[in-house]
Amino acid sequence: MPSTYVPHAAGYVDNDGPKIVTSRFSHEDSFTLERSLATGGYEGLRAALGMRPADVHAEVRDATLLGRGGAGFPAGVKWGFCPEGVWPRYLVVNGDESEPGTYKDRLLMERDPHQLIEGCLIACYALGLSQCFLYVRGEMALAQERVATALNEAYAAGYVGRSVLGSAFSVDVTLHWGAGAYIVGEETALIESLEGNRGMPRIKPPYFPAAIGLYGKPTIVNNVETLANVPWILRHGSGAYRKYGSEASPGTRLFTVSGHVERPGVYEVEHGITTFRDLIYGEAYCRGIRDGKQLKMFIPGGGSAPWFFEEHLDLPLEARDVGQAGSMLGSGAIIVMDETTDAVRACHRMVRFFARESCGKCSPCREGTGWAEKILLRILDGHGRPADIDLLLDVGDNISPGPYPVASFAAENLEAVPFPPLQTTICPLGPSAVAPIVSTIRRFRHEFEARITRSDTIPVVAADPRAGS
């Protein structure tokens, strides 16, 4: 093996904190049924089957398990939105993880697929869901293999399928693959895709597919990490779960930290009480910025989140606090950028992502994201015009009108605008593209201006935006 290779499953970094969803990650065979059963696997399911379905639901609701996909909505409450007397009901598991900076769900599927399957089964039992669809991102070949293998093992061993563990509970779990589309992570787009259509979000209302979802039937859509927490809650009880983390955000959460830190990785940390500073600078976590450099900015919750700066490091990793401070915790992806980072170039790359991934259903997003990307590209190329900075903000304002969520700047006496933004679009993809624009222009307007001024003196040959800076 050439020396430059790093093992495939690198990424997860162990720390001394509590382990709710990563407890098996240190085992090399963590994905096998044998290892799962030897370490308490399917005990949460056994516990659930000994309870009334409504009590299982109550246990999850009492745990205040917040959704881990991005919006942070309490799963137990979402589970209660199915209309009475409408059957069948379905479970769709959102494993279409594509948010820039995030890959916790991939590790959960690759390293502990049985934990996820167990969580799905418990949800189906509690709510009377007759079939579960495990939607795994198309590009995640190894995750698909591991989930397929785990499902085959679980069917053969009687954990999934007809009469689960000899009980009256029967459910089929179908593994489904996506085919490469970020927008399919939006739950109504996910359902469209699962029905065999282009993955375009549906008009709201209804706001929750629990009312009208897959094939028009009540459908619960949960993120992989959310469901991975459920077996632990049933095994140990909601009271034990609430002992970890903060009152508003109990339990633990997986954070993916990438970019210019000494030790990037996926960390399981207590929700709500750990701060960004702990995570980025802590000895048990990322150990600070690489090469002794200074922090310039960081994205606190995936590509869709407005950016944070030095003065926001002491905020707790808690959805409400981060939201009030003008951004979102989103999918728990933190991208750290040091002082050498070119703000315009990073902004352009993030906007390009949203421009490529816009599904094209709503005009402000379809036209606006592409337009903003073109403007940013010409600024990078040295062909920017003086009016371009305000034009960018104006394009953003047409996707997301009014004051856009931003972090406070103590030095300039500016208050934060809380999350979420308003939107002229069906789904939050368009407004997400505005986040890097507003964040960087507000903080680093001079960098944009410098690029544009330079265009007066170097008008002929465009600088290659992809040449090293």
Add this chain to the structure above:
Amino acid sequence: MSYFDPANERTAREVIDRYPRPRSAVIPLLHLAQEQEGWVTPAAMAEIAEMTGTTAAEVLGTGSFYEMFKFHPVGRYLVGVCTNVSCQLLGGEELLHHAEGSLGVKAGGTSDDGLFTVEDVECVAACSEAPCFTVNHRYFHRADIDTLDEVVADLRAGRSPLPRGGAGDDGDLPAHGTLARVRQHIPDDRRAGIVPPEQVDGAPAWLLDDEAE
């Protein structure tokens, strides 16, 4: 005469049987077609339409939305270099330039020998292991231009470059189109019963038992 070879046709039927409605199988069957031939041919789309009760236009309509489906031949190895921000910060764009230069193509193009197609891809979900590239959706972490050169040389020489050991991928690197090398299989005697939604009336048995108590 079916488009799918006999083994794939059996697989296709089994896939359709896992959904309450056949149309839901369109995306999995497009993957199966791509696995068979490396890209999605018009004949494949006609066949999928036939099997799922849709039209070839609907199959193309769905398929063309998704990045992974190729409607023209591509290389045996799809080299996807991530240039999204986490990778960009650590040299993803330089890596893409090197791949383009060394293979003699621009992103989206296929090398003259038909072996390699290079793509400038969005976040592949390995952000802490940046910069990262994939070959047929198998990961190469913390890569530099030497890693890329070694992988290309291995593939040209017919060797599998997949990292061995640990908890990761191993074995041979399959040709473009093959994703998971393990398929889900629901044994008939274990199947709970998958039926169209309109054939379901009333709450499932275990809820009724609960209410009766």
